[in-house]
Amino acid sequence: MVKVFYEDILVGEVLTNRSxxxxxxxxxxxxxxxxxxxENGFDDIEYNVFKIVY
Structure with missing residues (x-):
């Protein structure tokens, strides 16, 4: 399972068997x-802040 976060906010989860x-x-x-x-009250987001946790 892969979890996608933006800062400390869980954005979603993906079940996968690959990177x-x-x-x-x-x-x-x-x-x-x-x-x-x-939903989160941001003005904008930066895509380099997203992270994936395996």
Whole structure:
């Protein structure tokens, strides 16, 4: 299982048997940038802040 975080916020989880890039993981969980920004009260997000935890 792969968990995708933005800072300390769990964005989603993906069940996989291979390594993923952050972009691939975000695509698989159906990440919607604008909705995430609004839900968390951010002005904008930086993609280099996302991290994957295996």
């Amino acid at each position: 993923l890039t952050v972009d691939e993981a975000l695509d698989l969980i159906g990440f919607e940038e604008q909705a995430f920004i609004e």
